[in-house]
Amino acid sequence: MNKVKCECGHVNPEGTVLCEACGKPIEGNQHIDGNEGNKLLNMRYDGTARRSQTYNKSIIDKIWSFFSSVKVGVWLIVIALVASMVGTIFPQEIYIPADAVSRDPAIFYEDRYGILGLIYYQLGFHNLYSSWWYMVLIALIGISLVICSLDRFVPLYKALKRQKAKRHETFLNRQRLYSESEQVTPDDIETVKENLKKQRYKITDENGHILAEKGRFSRWGPYVNHIGLIIILIAAILRTTPLMHTEEYVWVREGQQIVLPGTNGEYYIENKEFIMEVHDENDERFAQAIQQEGVVPSNFQTDIVIYQETNASVPGAEPELEPILEESIQMNKPAKFDRYTLYQSGYQVNEFTNMTFKVHETDDPEESSLGSFTIDLTNPDSIYELDSGFRVQVDQYYPDYILDNGIPTSETNFPRNPAFVLSVYPPESDTPEISFIGIGKNIDATGENEYKVGIEDFELHDVSGLTLRVDFTLPFFILGAAIFMIGVIQGMYWQHRRIWIHPKENGILLAAHTNKNWFGIKKDIEKSIENTPITMARDQQELDE
Amino acid sequence: MDLLNLSSTMLYTAFILYLVATLFFGATIRQDKSERRKKRKSGTIGITITIIGFTAQLVYLITRWIASGHAPVSNMFEFMTFLGMSMVLAFIILYFYYKLSFLGLFALPIAMIIIAYASMFPTDISPLVPSLQSHWLYIHVTTVALGQGILFISFAAGIMYLIRQVDQSSLNKGSLWLEIVMYVMFLFIGFIVITTSFNIMDYHAEFEYTEAGNVTTTDYHLPAIAGPNEGALLTEGVMEPWFETPTWMQGADAGRKFNSVIWSFITGTILYGLVRLIIRKRVGAKLQPLLKNVKPDLLDEIMYRSVAIGFPVFTLGGLIFAAIWAQIAWGRFWGWDPKEVWALVTWFFYAAFLHLRLSRGWHGEKSAWLAVGGFAIIMFNLIVVNLVLAGLHSYA
Numbered sequence: 001m002n003k004v005k006c007e008c009g010h011v012n013p014e015g016t017v018l019c020e021a022c023g024k025p026i027e028g029n030q031h032i033d034g035n036e037g038n039k040l041l042n043m044r045y046d047g048t049a050r051r052s053q054t055y056n057k058s059i060i061d062k063i064w065s066f067f068s069s070v071k072v073g074v075w076l077i078v079i080a081l082v083a084s085m086v087g088t089i090f091p092q093e094i095y096i097p098a099d100a101v102s103r104d105p106a107i108f109y110e111d112r113y114g115i116l117g118l119i120y121y122q123l124g125f126h127n128l129y130s131s132w133w134y135m136v137l138i139a140l141i142g143i144s145l146v147i148c149s150l151d152r153f154v155p156l157y158k159a160l161k162r163q164k165a166k167r168h169e170t171f172l173n174r175q176r177l178y179s180e181s182e183q184v185t186p187d188d189i190e191t192v193k194e195n196l197k198k199q200r201y202k203i204t205d206e207n208g209h210i211l212a213e214k215g216r217f218s219r220w221g222p223y224v225n226h227i228g229l230i231i232i233l234i235a236a237i238l239r240t241t242p243l244m245h246t247e248e249y250v251w252v253r254e255g256q257q258i259v260l261p262g263t264n265g266e267y268y269i270e271n272k273e274f275i276m277e278v279h280d281e282n283d284e285r286f287a288q289a290i291q292q293e294g295v296v297p298s299n300f301q302t303d304i305v306i307y308q309e310t311n312a313s314v315p316g317a318e319p320e321l322e323p324i325l326e327e328s329i330q331m332n333k334p335a336k337f338d339r340y341t342l343y344q345s346g347y348q349v350n351e352f353t354n355m356t357f358k359v360h361e362t363d364d365p366e367e368s369s370l371g372s373f374t375i376d377l378t379n380p381d382s383i384y385e386l387d388s389g390f391r392v393q394v395d396q397y398y399p400d401y402i403l404d405n406g407i408p409t410s411e412t413n414f415p416r417n418p419a420f421v422l423s424v425y426p427p428e429s430d431t432p433e434i435s436f437i438g439i440g441k442n443i444d445a446t447g448e449n450e451y452k453v454g455i456e457d458f459e460l461h462d463v464s465g466l467t468l469r470v471d472f473t474l475p476f477f478i479l480g481a482a483i484f485m486i487g488v489i490q491g492m493y494w495q496h497r498r499i500w501i502h503p504k505e506n507g508i509l510l511a512a513h514t515n516k517n518w519f520g521i522k523k524d525i526e527k528s529i530e531n532t533p534i535t536m537a538r539d540q541q542e543l544d545e
Numbered sequence: 546m547d548l549l550n551l552s553s554t555m556l557y558t559a560f561i562l563y564l565v566a567t568l569f570f571g572a573t574i575r576q577d578k579s580e581r582r583k584k585r586k587s588g589t590i591g592i593t594i595t596i597i598g599f600t601a602q603l604v605y606l607i608t609r610w611i612a613s614g615h616a617p618v619s620n621m622f623e624f625m626t627f628l629g630m631s632m633v634l635a636f637i638i639l640y641f642y643y644k645l646s647f648l649g650l651f652a653l654p655i656a657m658i659i660i661a662y663a664s665m666f667p668t669d670i671s672p673l674v675p676s677l678q679s680h681w682l683y684i685h686v687t688t689v690a691l692g693q694g695i696l697f698i699s700f701a702a703g704i705m706y707l708i709r710q711v712d713q714s715s716l717n718k719g720s721l722w723l724e725i726v727m728y729v730m731f732l733f734i735g736f737i738v739i740t741t742s743f744n745i746m747d748y749h750a751e752f753e754y755t756e757a758g759n760v761t762t763t764d765y766h767l768p769a770i771a772g773p774n775e776g777a778l779l780t781e782g783v784m785e786p787w788f789e790t791p792t793w794m795q796g797a798d799a800g801r802k803f804n805s806v807i808w809s810f811i812t813g814t815i816l817y818g819l820v821r822l823i824i825r826k827r828v829g830a831k832l833q834p835l836l837k838n839v840k841p842d843l844l845d846e847i848m849y850r851s852v853a854i855g856f857p858v859f860t861l862g863g864l865i866f867a868a869i870w871a872q873i874a875w876g877r878f879w880g881w882d883p884k885e886v887w888a889l890v891t892w893f894f895y896a897a898f899l900h901l902r903l904s905r906g907w908h909g910e911k912s913a914w915l916a917v918g919g920f921a922i923i924m925f926n927l928i929v930v931n932l933v934l935a936g937l938h939s940y941a
């Protein structure tokens with residue numbers, strides 16, 4: 001490798017812009033940091049040799065240089081930003097509102113947003129955040145972040161370790177803060193040193209050449225926060241594997257006990273009660289708002305019991321269930337057991353549990369019963385034999401009846417608005433009479449039926465929608481986020497400040513550099529040269545006015 | 546309720562005090578160099594009054610908290626008011642570091658516009674729906690607001706930088722865009738003026754219309770230029786709407802909101818026109834001489850530093866605490882809900898800002914534009930996303 005030896009004797013790696021030890025600009029490399037023609041030196045990486053700026057031959061060099069460019073990084077971030085915005089123009093598929101004509105995206109977007117909606121859907125923007133190209137974009141940001149950090153961290157670390165207190169004059173007079181002073185006595189310098197120490201600067205004195213430095217650790221902030229981001233990205237990748245993360249959604253009726261999906265039959269859940277409460281409209285604090293906006297719920301809660309199957313090892317045996325947890329799940333208060341977390345996620349009130357019908361003569365004004373039967377709506381029989389000899393056959397069952405373009409169908413499979421087509425066989429007869437019956441509907445298909453079926457009674461229940469989740473990636477996300485926060489705070493709330501004093505016969509040169517907050521370092525300098533004849537460092541930045 | 550009365554009086558007091566403080570900060574600008582002592586005194590009085598005003602607003606917050614039983618950050622009025630308060634707090638903190646009185650002259654009025662804007666929304670205490678009943682709500686919302694308040698200072702400094710530095714000798718890209726920013730502020734003022742005027746007159750017009758399949762009514766407080774889609778006017782003796790809100794405008798109460806937007810444009814434009822008639826210059830050009838004594842370097846530094854300080858706070862509140870709360874409430878820490886996405890967009894934007902600052906050529910004017918852009922994104926998230934792209938966080 002073509003090492004570069006500086007006149008101070010230090011041997012620098014190839015591609016160095018400013019000598020690691022004394023800071024003297026190395027001829028022929030000044031274009032790398034754009035120092036030519038500028039009064040001030042680019043100090044961002046202390047003029048260290050970065051791989052990306054040094055080697056540019058092989059394809060690997062080229063890829064490395066590409067990804068380590070901040071410009072590329074910023075472009076990636078900006079593209080991700082714009083893409084994210086696009087995803088909010090219309091709702092994402094999962095947020096298609098419940099009142100939509102259809103929750104089928106192929107219909108919904110065009111129906112509601114016209115041609116733009118159709119295009120949006122056809123471009124796949126209705127699932128933008130899980131699209132392959134969005135993931136690729138995020139992955140590219142990740143790659144860029146790793147390469148760019150490595151590219152800079154290692155040389156910067158070495159350079160700051162190797163720096164000497166004694167600096168070359170050109171290095172000093174091309175710093176942004178710089179001054180020359182005459183008639184400075186050793187006592188004055190001692191005062192300055194004392195003052196700097198009081199401000200928690202670390203002083204290195206090399207034959208009267210002084211380096212005062214503080215907050216160097218803040219230079220590592222960006223690298224720490226980038227590590228945090230990488231951990232978060234890795235956690236996100238892990239989360240896509242079923243090993244680390246699973247999610248199930250279950251509907252459980254009140255009083256129902258079912259096996260919890262996704263637990264390999266190990267756990268059962270019983271829904272004892274679903275409770276929905278609303279804010280009291282007589283509460284004078286809220287009266288006005290409730291009057292304006294209508295009823296406001298205050299609590300969604302499911303009282304559950306979780307059972308563990310203790311007999312699972314014996315195949316075919318009756319499950320033996322042992323209650324292990326009894327809890328009230330509320331929003332913001334999930335239940336936890338084993339590695340599972342169970343969240344209150346939805347509800348359906350007033351589903352029909354069962355309905356009791358009676359048969360009577362059509363023209364009997366008293367409607368006296370000729371026998372009744374009860375249909376269990378979650379599990380209807382196909383034929384009901386009445387004691388009086390009637391036979392009722394269920395021809396059609398619509399749990400959630402609607403008329404769709406004149407055709408009767410069921411909107412969902414939940415018994416929310418049950419309706420039936422029934423064949424009633426009078427005793428000893430083989431010719432049935434057809435009736436259609438539902439809530440508030442009772443239609444006689446032919447108009448000649450001798451017998452009529454009427455609703456006598458019904459029972460209702462609520463249903464809870466619960467999300468069961470296993471997520472082992474959470475600790476990684478938390479770790480990543482914590483590291484990210486530490487890194488940003490480290491880099492933002494502290495700054496790396498350096499002040500150099502360079503003795504000359506009869507005077508000194510003073511120069512200073514900070515990676516941010518110039519206002520702060522100026523105050524530091526002002527404070528430390530108080531009561532000495534040292535000239536305050538002048539800000540040499542060429543203002544873009 | 547007494548406590549509630551006290552609370553709103555305190556908010557009102559704070560508002561007036563901010564106004565008075567602005568005048569004192571304004572007084573620091575005119576006097577020339579020889580009157581430095583007077584200037585300093587004027588600044589000191591200004592910041593003192595600001596702090597008293599802030600304390601009054603703190604009392605507003607606490608009394609309202611006691612009255613409602615939950616932290617008052619749960620609807621549009623409460624959140625915007627709180628945001629205004631964090632802006633003032635951020636200003637106070639940065640004032641003590643940089644001692645720049647002019648900053649008050651710009652930051653306080655904008656914070657006041659935000660607070661006044663907030664007061665145009667219903668101020669009733671609303672009960673909390675189950676998902677909002679969590680301490681994480683307060684932690685998340687207050688941290689976000691604080692972060693946004695600090696980022697707001699970068700906007701204020703950025704605007705000052707632009708007013709100071711943009712070439713006003715002709716209409717060019719810079720002066721035009723700056724003027725557009727000024728005009729947008731007039732639109733906010735227009736909204737406040739027109740809403741307040743009709744509130745004083747106690748104007749009501751009730752409409753019946755169909756929303757999501759249900760027949761509902763809505764109460765316009767401004768005369769309906771745009772009525773609800775296929776709505777019927779119920780109130781008698783008020784203006785008939787000129788046209789209907791088009792169907793593609795979605796979301797709760799789209800008609801009424803659209804109508805407010807139209808009114809804001811009309812009033813804001815008239816106000817802006819009047820001001821232009823009087824000053825006979827672009828607003829930016831008129832303000833420019835005020836700032837000729839402020840060092841652009843210092844403005845650039847304040848602008849950058851407030852992003853540097855605000856970015857971590859925003860990340861913590863807007864992304865991390867938000868995720869923790871979402872995890873507890875819904876069982877998913879991230880759900881690509883529009884509000885969340887816009888928090889991410891804001892975060893990406895400021896990350897890009899910070900990275901651009903690493904390279905040469907992005908200091909000064911370009912940075913200032915970025916600071917303005919960042920704040921525009923924050924306001925977009927607060928206003929457009931809340932009121933239009935409503936998701937889980939909709940304040941409606």
Ligand code: HEM
Nearest residue numbers: 067068069070072073141144145148222488491896899903
């Ligand atoms: C969304 C993703 C990213 C975030 C949130 C982020 C965050 C940060 C932050 C907060 C800083 C400190 C800035 C300062 O001190 O002013 C920083 C520095 C930096 N970032 Fe990123 N970054 C991201 C992505 C990237 C990418 C993709 C690259 C690759 C080009 C990159 C390259 C750098 C570099 C080179 C620095 C400066 C390091 C130094 O000053 O020594 N960052 N980043």
